[in-house]
Amino acid sequence: MRRALLPALLIALAGTAVAAAPAAAAISASTVTAPADELRITSTDATTTVPVSGTATGGTTGETLTFLCFSRRGVATAVGAATLTTGGGFTGTAKVADLRGPCVLRAVPAGFAPSIDAAGAFTGPLIVVEAERTRTTGDVTIGFDDWRQQSSAGVGICSLGATGLCSAGRFFDRAGRISTEPVFSGGGWIGASTADRSSVQVDGVNAYPTARAALGSGKPGLLGLTRTTTRDPGGTVTTVETNPLLRCSAGSVPTDAACTAYVDTGVRYERTTIVAPDGTTVEQRDAALATDGRPHRLSVHLGQTTLVAVGVTPALRFGWIPGDTLSTRLGGTELGGPTSGPATIFVRANAAALDDDPVYAQGAVTFDRPPASVRITAPNDLLVRFPDMTVPAAGRAEVVRSTFVLTRTAADAAVRAAAIEDAAVKPVVTFSTPAAGAVVLTPTVTVTGRASDNGGLASLTVAGVPAAVSSTGRFSVPVPMQKGANTVTAVAVDRAGNITTATLKLTYRDRLAPTVSALYLTPRVWRVGRPTQVRFNAGEAGTMRLTASRPAGGRIRAGACVAPTPALRRQGARVCIRYVKLATIVEPRRAGAVTATIGPKIGGRTLKPGRVQLRVTMTDYANNVSKARTHDTTLRAALPG
DSSP: OOOOOOOOOOEEOTTOOOOOOOGGGOEEEEEEEESOSSEEEEEOSSOOEEEEEEEEEEOOTTOEEEEEEEEETTEEEEEEEEEEOTTSEEEEEEEOTTOOSOEEEEEEOTTOOGGGOTTOOEEOOEEEEEEEEEEOSSSTTOEEEEEEEOSSOEEEEEOTTTOSEEEEEOOEETTTTEEOBOSBEEEEEOSEEETTEESEEETTEEEBOGGGOOSOTTSTTOOOOEEEEEEOTTSOEEEEEEEEEEEETTBSSOOTTTOOOEEEEEEEEEEEEEEOTTSSEEEEEEEEEESSSSOEEEEEEEEEEOOOOTTOOOEEEETTSTTOOSBOOOTTEEEEOOSSSOEEEEEESOTTSOTTOSSBOEEEEEESSOOSEEEEEETTEEEEEOOOEEEOSSSEEEEEEEEEEEESSHHHHHHHHHHHHHHHSOOEEEEEESOTTOEEOSSEEEEEEEEEOTTOEEEEEETTEEOOOOTTSEEEEEEEOOSEEEEEEEEEEETTOOEEEEEEEEEEOOOOOOOEEEEEEESSSEETTSOEEEEEEESSOEEEEEEEEEEEEEEEETTEEEOOOHHHHHHTOOEEEEEEEEEEEEEEEOSEEEEEEEOSEETTEEOOSEEEEEEEEEEOTTOOBOOOEEEEEEEEOOOOO
């Protein structure tokens, strides 16, 4: 992978011998008043300059001040000069196009060294240069180098195939006016996994993004990558790169001679890199999309390089291994991945440095899905292998989300990684009792279950009521039931604001029959040719069944009153009164006062005078049937006229 950073013209000033100016005329202090503090400049390959002005104490008119931009102790970059004017002022320009990393701009006299400025007499603004340099041709780094430099940390984003992060680190300590060594380099790079397989395989065959197609860019079938970079008003920088995954015509392990052309695998790899405004958090979202309308099997091994400084060995800690501590690791070591959840690898840029070292920073990379295994290929290189996945014929497969954080202390790295892990996983809520779809027979049901989150729950509500969760994640809540279908909803919120909703469907079926009371007619005298209203009180809502019948003679047969027959008469069967149904009305009714209209015709025929029995029942939602209420009345003849 390519690790070289763009060079800057560095001038080592410590110990430089200069001719001392007369004591009375020596410049003892200066303040750069323009540009303003924390100036942000977007640099291009062309020359970029900014006007510089300020005031100095001491010195003589015409004396030269050099503009130096200090990024490390004792080391600075010369960016311009000015001469002192009458009254102690100075103006000039500073060339900042070649600056890399934040630095403090100072106007200093000849012979100046940081060691003689213990009192901080030479002051100036912080300058932050943001540079973007595009490379479209060349070797395996076909693609681009994209730098977006923030004041707290610097992040370089390289082509997906060359590396993931060219560099992530270079903290700037405003108090100490120094910056640190890089922490991450090549985070998430795609290259060679082993001697005979690439980092990415599609359908079991080695595949390469454009920038890793190293067998000759002139071969046919080489497709280009695309990328866009945007910055929102808040300072967040987002780069989206898409790479067609290619394979060689020769097969899985090609040689330059055998690989006569590149073949599109039908899968496009997409990486979105999001750099926070202060540069201390970088998120890489990897996804894969099918471009040929067919599903594919995808295998991804991502490389993680933890340091680029020569001669320095980092310390690593694997967060899913109980009791693991920051320590150096031997190349060739194999580690198993966690069984579930996100996974974090912690790094200290220099294993020999103390915590909160001003030069060697620390950090962590958190994956939102657990890797299957990790191979330590060298003390500063890791190969993180993820389980194979299926890229659907339509849509996209989320491969992995890698989040890099840069900190000064191990404790801060742990806190920030824990927050990222928490944000990556939603709470889990399950119901234990009653079983889903159960029929319950009581008006209040105790609902039990479990709720948990990797970073801790902020709240849990069940049926709209806050619920307590025990240390083992259990909850138990009494929930009132409504008659019929019920849906109990549990809402869990974790400390990162993730929300999980679970539902439990129950049916409440009571065993109490509804009641029917106060049955009467309005008007109380029912006459032929006129309707009448049947009124009663229903104890609960349900289905009304109103039956109108006429009494008629009958005979007892098998315990029932039936229509008389000659045979029953000859047998001397006992005489009885039976009721012949005239009409039945079945309608839903609410609880409370009920009114139903009957007559003056039933079945298209006008009722004749005579005795009529009205019978009413109510059936509730649980099919409980009320005791029947009857009302005997007489349908009287119509009044004359």
